[in-house]
Amino acid sequence: MSRRICLIVAVGIALSIRANADRIVRAPSGRITLPGHLTARYLMPTIGSRTSARLNIGVPKDDLGLEMEVEALRPQRVTRTALNLHYSVISEAFTNNLAPSVAVGIQDVLNTGASGRAAYLALSKTIPLSEAMETHLGTLRLHAGYGSRSMDGGWIGATVVTRYRIAVSAEYYRRRPAYSAQIDLVGPLQAYAYRYDDTTYLGLGITLGR
Template identity: 30%
Template sequence: MSGKFSHIKRAFAVLCVLCSVTGWTRADRVVLTPSAYNLPPGSAKLEIARRESRGGLTHYWLHVGLVGGIELEGARYETRQRQIDSLSLQYNILPDIGFTPAVSVGVRDVADRTDDGIAFYLAVAYRLPYMPPNPLIEEMHLFGGVGAGGIKGAFVGAEVRTPFRILLSAEYDSRAWNAAVSWEPVPLLRLRLYSIDGETYYGASLAVSF
């Protein structure tokens, strides 16, 4: 009997993890700026964004959620002429438990390898708890924060999730306005169209648990 209950308990734990992963309405980034949310422990997300203009540029981001409220991000900036890799770290001070904002601190580009350089930041996110009935809006989040170094001052953002598996994101990243439209054809996979610093990008993200 105890063995049977242990199997049920294990299956329930796996189900909880899968639900938390498939329900990623909250991103670890808004577009480029920190969102204050971390991926769940034991999960990862790969995102690729590509532009064809001005000789082409591809961004790669790999996020890994760890225990203790820590998330690691490996990023690559790639053109025909050069390739730059960087590592970032975010720590979640206060999680979103439904009526409090999520608060995180982090370091971008720990080794100071990118053109923007190392950045330190404080990020806050708030999920609007009571949305009036609306056929176009399922959930909405507001984001904000302040940075130093590579993130030069204040940044703000917002995300709106619709009932049609479409996510709308917009932000001011302390330098420029960025936006993205994401469509989720199947759970864990998002196809994305971006406007980053006035340039058009296309890409996708894939989330997994392990």
């Protein structure tokens, strides 16, 4: 276990990038990695050897709204890598927070990953809170989406970003629940805990942005 924790720390520092909120837990959200930002996340299970890594690039053109993601999963002894594309159709800021953020995308464009190619539509909406609730909860976002093939239809989720450097998310995706927690550490470094498929994952990530 100590060796795994050391490896997580080493990978996080070496990558020098932080993950962004383009996903709820595993399901896509209506938000994308910001233009000109580079993000990554590396997760290792507390039991077993199924590792997961993601590298996200926000294409550095503000009016394009395109995010590219490389995802590597190691379910057994072979690593499966997928290229995913995530495109922002409309953001909440564009409608002055009246309408949700809307994104479309293709998972595993080259059909080389563990799950296979799938298309999807994702929405995210920030819910207005009272001043008293914002003091304690921070920001509340609700998510929904629909995906083809391996994404197995619709999903829903929620994210709470607190004022205490902690964000938590929950979703129902691929007919299964999943949960995550994110804690801001020193500087750009963040720590993560995930729970899905009856397995707990721990990891680190950092962000580089213009």
